[in-house]
Amino acid sequence: MSTDKSGFETRPKGGNLLEIRDLRIYGFSNDVWHKIVKGVDLTVKRGEIVGLIGESGAGKSSLGLAAMGYAKPGCKIVGGQILFDGEDLVGCSEKRLRELRGNRIAYVAQSAAAAFNPAKRLIAQTIEAAVRKGVRSRAEAEADAVELYRQLQLPNPETIGYRYPHQVSGGQLQRIMTAMAMICKPDLIIFDEPTTALDVTTQVDVLASIRTLVERHNTAALYITHDLAVVAQMADRINVLRHGRTVEESTTEAMIGDPKEDYTKSLWAVRNLYKEPEERDDVLLRVKNLSASYGTHKVLHDINAEFPKGRTVCLVGESGSGKSTLARSIAGLLPPTEGSVVYGGKALPGTLEHRDRSLLKKIQFVHQIPDTALNPRHTVGEVLSRSLKLFKNLSGAALVDETVKLLGRIELDESFYDRLPSELSGGQKQRICIARALAADPELIICDEVTSALDQVVQEGILKLLGDLQRQYGVTYMFITHDINTVRAIADEVIVMKAGKVVDKGLKTEVLSPPYHPYTELLLSSVPEMETGWLSGLLKSRQSPNVQGGQQAF
Amino acid sequence: MTMTTKTDTSTVARKPFKPGRSRRSKALKALARAPLSAWFGMIVVGFYVTIALFAPQIAPYGEAQVFPEPFAPWSPEFVLGTDQLGRDVLTRLIYGARNTIGIAVLTTLLSFGIGVSLGLIATLFKGWIDQALSRSVDIVLSIPGLIFSLMLLAIFGSNVWSLIVIIAVLDSTNFYRLARTSGLSVASMEFIEAARLRGERFSWIVFREILPNILPPLIAEAGLRFCFVFLTISALSFLGVGIQPPTADWGSMVRENATLITYGDITPLLPAAAIGLLTVSVNFVVDWFLHKLSGLKNEH
Numbered sequence: 001m002s003t004d005k006s007g008f009e010t011r012p013k014g015g016n017l018l019e020i021r022d023l024r025i026y027g028f029s030n031d032v033w034h035k036i037v038k039g040v041d042l043t044v045k046r047g048e049i050v051g052l053i054g055e056s057g058a059g060k061s062s063l064g065l066a067a068m069g070y071a072k073p074g075c076k077i078v079g080g081q082i083l084f085d086g087e088d089l090v091g092c093s094e095k096r097l098r099e100l101r102g103n104r105i106a107y108v109a110q111s112a113a114a115a116f117n118p119a120k121r122l123i124a125q126t127i128e129a130a131v132r133k134g135v136r137s138r139a140e141a142e143a144d145a146v147e148l149y150r151q152l153q154l155p156n157p158e159t160i161g162y163r164y165p166h167q168v169s170g171g172q173l174q175r176i177m178t179a180m181a182m183i184c185k186p187d188l189i190i191f192d193e194p195t196t197a198l199d200v201t202t203q204v205d206v207l208a209s210i211r212t213l214v215e216r217h218n219t220a221a222l223y224i225t226h227d228l229a230v231v232a233q234m235a236d237r238i239n240v241l242r243h244g245r246t247v248e249e250s251t252t253e254a255m256i257g258d259p260k261e262d263y264t265k266s267l268w269a270v271r272n273l274y275k276e277p278e279e280r281d282d283v284l285l286r287v288k289n290l291s292a293s294y295g296t297h298k299v300l301h302d303i304n305a306e307f308p309k310g311r312t313v314c315l316v317g318e319s320g321s322g323k324s325t326l327a328r329s330i331a332g333l334l335p336p337t338e339g340s341v342v343y344g345g346k347a348l349p350g351t352l353e354h355r356d357r358s359l360l361k362k363i364q365f366v367h368q369i370p371d372t373a374l375n376p377r378h379t380v381g382e383v384l385s386r387s388l389k390l391f392k393n394l395s396g397a398a399l400v401d402e403t404v405k406l407l408g409r410i411e412l413d414e415s416f417y418d419r420l421p422s423e424l425s426g427g428q429k430q431r432i433c434i435a436r437a438l439a440a441d442p443e444l445i446i447c448d449e450v451t452s453a454l455d456q457v458v459q460e461g462i463l464k465l466l467g468d469l470q471r472q473y474g475v476t477y478m479f480i481t482h483d484i485n486t487v488r489a490i491a492d493e494v495i496v497m498k499a500g501k502v503v504d505k506g507l508k509t510e511v512l513s514p515p516y517h518p519y520t521e522l523l524l525s526s527v528p529e530m531e532t533g534w535l536s537g538l539l540k541s542r543q544s545p546n547v548q549g550g551q552q553a554f
Numbered sequence: 555m556t557m558t559t560k561t562d563t564s565t566v567a568r569k570p571f572k573p574g575r576s577r578r579s580k581a582l583k584a585l586a587r588a589p590l591s592a593w594f595g596m597i598v599v600g601f602y603v604t605i606a607l608f609a610p611q612i613a614p615y616g617e618a619q620v621f622p623e624p625f626a627p628w629s630p631e632f633v634l635g636t637d638q639l640g641r642d643v644l645t646r647l648i649y650g651a652r653n654t655i656g657i658a659v660l661t662t663l664l665s666f667g668i669g670v671s672l673g674l675i676a677t678l679f680k681g682w683i684d685q686a687l688s689r690s691v692d693i694v695l696s697i698p699g700l701i702f703s704l705m706l707l708a709i710f711g712s713n714v715w716s717l718i719v720i721i722a723v724l725d726s727t728n729f730y731r732l733a734r735t736s737g738l739s740v741a742s743m744e745f746i747e748a749a750r751l752r753g754e755r756f757s758w759i760v761f762r763e764i765l766p767n768i769l770p771p772l773i774a775e776a777g778l779r780f781c782f783v784f785l786t787i788s789a790l791s792f793l794g795v796g797i798q799p800p801t802a803d804w805g806s807m808v809r810e811n812a813t814l815i816t817y818g819d820i821t822p823l824l825p826a827a828a829i830g831l832l833t834v835s836v837n838f839v840v841d842w843f844l845h846k847l848s849g850l851k852n853e854h
Binding site: 331332333357360369372375376377386387390440 | 754
């Protein structure tokens with residue numbers, strides 16, 4: 001067996017490592033069995049990276065776990081074959097599966113923070129599989145782990161393993177989990193959305209180190225994600241999954257260059273949404289020299305901003321830059337310490353208690369995470385009719401009628417009336433939150449990262465809906481986001497914030513074209529592009545200090 | 555599991571829309587699917603409640619009616635014999651259900667009310683109000699409950715009302731702590747903020763937004779407390795400071811006839827068995843209820 005320079009053997013490419021044939025998985029929920037995976041064929045060759053993409057609920061995670069012969073509690077594999085190296089994992093004994101898992105097939109979970117044992121040191125968890133399987137002695141395994149940490153470009157590879165999970169960052173933790181998966185030198189690794197929980201700038205580093213490592217060891221991988229641009233950087237071949245079936249499968253180049261199916265094309269859509277920015281006519285709300293603080297900690301410094309009527313203003317900035325705080329100040333949740341918010345010629349009272357209902361009605365707030373913004377014990381009908389009742393004084397049959405109409409405006413039907421939030425998908429929940437805001441016929445809707453917790457296809461739906469509503473009712477949006485594609489899709493004007501200050505503002509076309517503010521530039525260069533060589537290009541340009549940010553999203 | 559592959563019901567020929575229908579049918583469905591233990595519990599609890607409600611109609615004799623023959627054996631005339639004063643044991647058992655369960659229900663409701671409202675007040679006002687309430691509760695909790703209630707009963711005299719109030723106040727500390735901790739986590743959720751943003755009144759936020767979310771653990775606690783209450787009452791009655799004669803209650807019935815056990819008569823064990831059966835049944839129901847409300851899924 002040949003070895004590379006760091007002592008790891010290289011494996012020959014070619015030959016089918018994993019062959020899934022006509023796999024069917026059922027899941028049990030709400031007292032009935034649902035079909036989650038409805039007959040999927042999938043092949044992973046040795047040393048090949050196969051990308052698996054699709055929206056949430058498409059069955060990609062179930063398929064990923066099934067590649068290890070595992071079904072989540074409440075799910076069962078009802079038919080088909082999972083051939084790993086010629087051995088059928090369906091109906092394989094638990095003992096045999098245990099021998100394979102961790103040793104020859106490894107798994108990297110989505111949320112590294114939840115997947116690590118907080119009470120044990122990282123290195124002990126990294127080498128656990130190798131030591132337990134008797135592949136390596138403890139000392140050997142630790143040496144291997146340090147080497148892997150080095151290859152994954154973790155800082156201080158010799159000592160980082162002796163920290164606890166809470167002492168390293170999310171991006172580092174995700175890389176350490178990759179090291180954990182690699183420790184037994186498996187033939188196949190399953191990555192289940194390893195970068196979804198990370199922010200854009202960290203994601204780039206993790207992607208790069210994962211790909212380098214996997215390529216170096218010639219490991220086959222199944223890479224699950226909902227982000228096409230990410231998978232374009234990682235995979236040799238892409239399999240698009242929807243409703244438990246394969247929609248389209250081809251090589252990455254073919255998929256990016258020439259998608260065949262409508263659904264696959266729609267996955268590109270959010271990146272192609274573009275709104276022509278319009279000049280302002282009239283200013284609806286003006287923020288004047290506003291400062292705010294949490295306790296003694298000053299978060300906003302002397303903010304000046306205008307929100308033109310019937311337009312969308314995007315607030316862009318890293319986390320902690322004060323975007324949400326500004327939104328909360330305008331909404332009346334956090335009284336400003338200095339300055340004022342002028343609305344319709346008058347300064348708004350700082351606290352909610354001093355704003356009467358007719359004023360509350362005009363400014364509505366849509367939260368970032370719909371799961372916590374909807375009371376889990378209130379049905380959709382209760383949530384919407386409550387707002388209608390308060391703001392429009394409706395009751396009885398008229399109230400029910402109006403609620404159903406409201407559901408129609410967000411493209412849902414009356415069968416949703418009696419559902420609890422737990423019976424809705426993420427996108428549907430966010431639609432309900434938007435409908436709750438619409439119930440008041442507001443003039444300004446503050447959207448606090450409303451699409452960041454959603455899949456791309458769902459995001460597109462929400463953004464289109466918001467655009468349509470603006471055209472129909474002339475609502476003004478204050479839209480907080482850190483995603484440049486969203487800005488491109490919806491904004492008229494952009495405000496860039498950093499450390500509680502406005503650093504750049506103006507029409508979208510002005511802010512997002514050179515000359516950039518340095519932070520705007522960093523943000524733009526970190527968003528994965530839809531071309532296969534983008535990641536390598538970016539890394540090269542960042543490594544050489546002379547070339548800075550050669551990549552641009554626009 | 556976050557599957558949302560629901561079949562679309564709107565394509566089926568549908569009746570005019572009326573809200574609430576599917577929720578009710580769901581509740582009925584859940585009831586029909588209740589496990590055997592829950593059904594057993596519900597039937598037993600139902601049986602006890604019926605007996606408690608219709609005690610005067612069901613019982614063959616009066617609650618304090620004395621017959622000339624004490625410690626009579628089981629016979630067609632006295633189905634379960636008579637006690638040390640010549641009162642019919644079956645009759646006393648039936649009236650015991652009424653007194654014991656009645657007092658336990660009242661006590662539990664009262665302590666639920668006190669504990670939960672104080673807990674929510676602490677949650678919403680925080681600051682010194684929370685501190686004052688929580689530290690007082692800590693003081694009460696640091697003294698063993700039975701001894702504390704013996705002491706208070708000695709001070710206020712042993713009658714049914716002081717019994718109810720004293721046990722309720724002592725027990726409310728558990729509700730307080732539970733309501734406060736779960737309330738604190740719910741109060742920080744964004745839907746509370748959303749309610750404030752649409753100008754909801756304080757009472758709506760407390761009763762409609764927070765309370766339904768913290769109810770499942772509180773109901774479970776109430777089920778447990780309910781059992782503890784009549785165990786406490788039985789213990790106090792057994793010690794002689796609980797329910798006073800001639801009112802029938804299961805605890806004192808065990809004590810009064812305890813000597814019979816030495817003669818191999820199981821009659822004194824019957825009230826004890828009644829207590830045991832009710833405790834088990836209530837817990838069965840509460841377990842199932844909690845399981846349904848908290849949305850925990852069975853692991854298949």
